[in-house]
Amino acid sequence: MSSTSSTTTAARTTDGTRLTLEIWHPDCWGLQATESVDAGLLVHTVHRTVDETVKGHFTVYADTTAQLDEFVAFTEASPLTHSTVEVGKRPASTAPHPGNAARELFVEYAPEHSISDTLVSQGFIHDASVRVEGGVEHWPVFVADDREAIRNRLETVRAEIDAEISISKIASADGAAPDSTDRLDRLTPRQREAFDLACERNYYAWPREISTRELADELGVSKTTLLEHLRKAEAKLLNPDDA
Structure with missing residues (x-):
């Protein structure tokens, strides 16, 4: 919780x-x-x-x-x-x-x-x-x-x-x-597959239209593996210096 x-208000003027x-x-x-x-x-x-x-x-x-x-x-x-x-x-x-x-x-x-x-x-x-x-x-x-x-x-x-x-x-x-378009090329095939499927199934939408378990089942992996793929994909999209 x-x-x-x-x-918060004061911090909004700071670069970040x-x-x-x-x-x-x-x-x-x-x-x-x-x-x-x-x-x-x-x-x-x-x-x-x-x-x-x-x-x-x-x-x-x-x-x-x-x-x-x-x-x-x-x-x-x-x-x-x-x-x-x-x-x-x-x-x-x-x-x-x-x-x-x-x-x-x-x-x-x-x-x-x-x-x-x-x-x-x-x-x-x-x-x-x-x-x-x-x-x-x-x-x-x-x-x-x-x-x-x-x-x-x-x-x-x-x-x-x-x-x-x-x-x-x-x-x-x-x-x-x-601008994350070029950074998508940094993802491995499995990371891109997981990320693209998550976006396609509105995993990141509100309200979320698919659960983590359902998304993992559709991808044919465990929930832990799915979250690891998404975490690494997000990390590469966050950091432009990642290879």
């Missing part, structure tokens, strides 16, 4: 790269809830309490109020949360997000069940609301570093908390997308 930083990261990490109530219930979650603000827990303000959205009820019940029953407080309901006509119904929640949980501190420690600055859907966190982040350093920072995050991280969007600090 995520948290926000008040330094904007990324959207798709993240899974263990022991996260939000990932478990959105994987079990057909509902999504928007993360607005998160902060540490005096008791050194994490308390966040979230919007849960779904197609029906029954799905919202199921989501809240799942969150309340989760051993990964300390408390869940419902603070209001949004009428379907004014909900500024997917689904026909939405509800505001305050959830308190332990900081070790969040990936936020690890991302911040590696220089990734929260850049917009985090969306959690289908057991995946979608993190818009800014990082003021070169692309080789970004690759190393992502590997550190993956190793520290056993996270699965892929990159679904890359842009320069001014919002311009990088």
